[in-house]
Amino acid sequence: MSESNTLFHPRLQQRRRVGKMMAIVCGLLTIIGIVVLAVLLVSVFLLGSKWLRWDFLTTPPSQLMPENGGLESALWGTIWLISLTTLFTVPVGISAAIYLYEYAPKNRVTRFIELNISNLAGVPSIVYGILGMVIFIRWCSLGRSIMAGALTLSLLILPVVIIAGKEALAAVPDSFRQAAFGLGATRWQATWSHVLPAAWPGMLTGIILALSRAIGETAPLIVIGALTYVRFVPEGPMDEFTAMPIQIYNWCEQPDQVFQELAAAGIIVLLGMLIPMNAVAVALRAWHQRRKVW
Numbered sequence: 001m002s003e004s005n006t007l008f009h010p011r012l013q014q015r016r017r018v019g020k021m022m023a024i025v026c027g028l029l030t031i032i033g034i035v036v037l038a039v040l041l042v043s044v045f046l047l048g049s050k051w052l053r054w055d056f057l058t059t060p061p062s063q064l065m066p067e068n069g070g071l072e073s074a075l076w077g078t079i080w081l082i083s084l085t086t087l088f089t090v091p092v093g094i095s096a097a098i099y100l101y102e103y104a105p106k107n108r109v110t111r112f113i114e115l116n117i118s119n120l121a122g123v124p125s126i127v128y129g130i131l132g133m134v135i136f137i138r139w140c141s142l143g144r145s146i147m148a149g150a151l152t153l154s155l156l157i158l159p160v161v162i163i164a165g166k167e168a169l170a171a172v173p174d175s176f177r178q179a180a181f182g183l184g185a186t187r188w189q190a191t192w193s194h195v196l197p198a199a200w201p202g203m204l205t206g207i208i209l210a211l212s213r214a215i216g217e218t219a220p221l222i223v224i225g226a227l228t229y230v231r232f233v234p235e236g237p238m239d240e241f242t243a244m245p246i247q248i249y250n251w252c253e254q255p256d257q258v259f260q261e262l263a264a265a266g267i268i269v270l271l272g273m274l275i276p277m278n279a280v281a282v283a284l285r286a287w288h289q290r291r292k293v294w
Contacts (some may be wrong), residue, residue, distance in 0.1 A: 048264025056265060060231040061247060066258045071266055073230045074247035077146070078215060078273075080234055081243055084150030085157070085214055090207055093158050097165025097203070102191050114166075121159035128156040129223030137224055144225040147237040152220050157210035164206020168199040201288035208281040212274050218245040244270050 059070030104110045132152030142148040172195050180190030221243055228250040230242040244266060251263035 044264045044267050047261050048266070048268050051261055051265035052268060057269070060233075061229065061251075061262075062231075063229065066254075066256070066262060069262070071244065071247060071269060073233055074242050074244045074266070075269070076233045077230070077241035078243045080146045080237070080241065081149050081153065082211060082215055084146060084237060085153045086207075086211060088150060088154040089158055089161055089210070092154075093161030093207070094165050094203060096158075096162045097169060098191060098196075100162070101166050101169040102187065102195070117159045117162055121163055124219075125156055125217050126219040126223060128152055129220030131155060132220060133224050142238070144227065144240050145238045146234055146241045148224055149221055149226060149241065149243075150237070152224055153214045153217060156217065156220060157214050160210040160213070161207055164210070165199075165203045168202030168206065169195060171202060172198045201284045205281045205285050205288075208277050208284075212277045212281075215274060215277075216245055216270065218243075218249055221246055 056070040057075060058072050059068065060073045061071070062069035100110065100114060104113075129152060132148060132155060136142045136148040136151050137144070140148075142151075176194045176198060177190050180194045181187075185193070226246055227240055227242045228246055230240065232239075234241045248263050248266040248270065251259045251266065254260075
């Protein structure tokens, strides 16, 4: 026993030292990332806070008199875009997750489909923009409309929603299903009445995070031809549009200081939409963890 302790004691000390060093390095890198992020946020707030007024949200942008312009057309374009993206993505994504986990046979075809869905979740967003341009603009002749943009963003986040839905279903204990089957329920009755209520908070978390990603996307919208300067508010899904990330990008390209300040104000408004959405996702996850009884 003493020989064994003598033999392995130096290695144990070395592992502890390496572990402490890695903990220190990771902690320092985390602090550096937080500090850089804080500096960027503070600089953005200082630069754009003076433009945060109600007129900024209810006035279209202006190139000739930018100090009198706002974010109205881009804000409504984003609202239209995310509303339609949610309408297209949630039913398809949740239905696909339910089928793949609850109904699909566990064979090579299913594993191949699941592998491709996982790979699609990591594809760069600009690739989805090219795909949307070919399918929705050229083949379906939707033009540079909100409908084409929403369908393109739906393709972008659909794999994420499916994966999140499957993970939420997998977190539900199999005893829920077996108990329902034991009482004579069909598979759909067991899924609808027992599995989905338990998995829904996790699914909703994945949906909110996926939509948060869609709100901040610029590359696919630029590829499908979303306009960078729009003064009118879209009134229907077939209207041309712009979105807040594109409007912010357009302001950042302008050399005048006022455009830089407007871009900072637009970033603050965009963060004002993203942060509550992510906070809701975190709150739902925490509530679901406290609510678990299994």
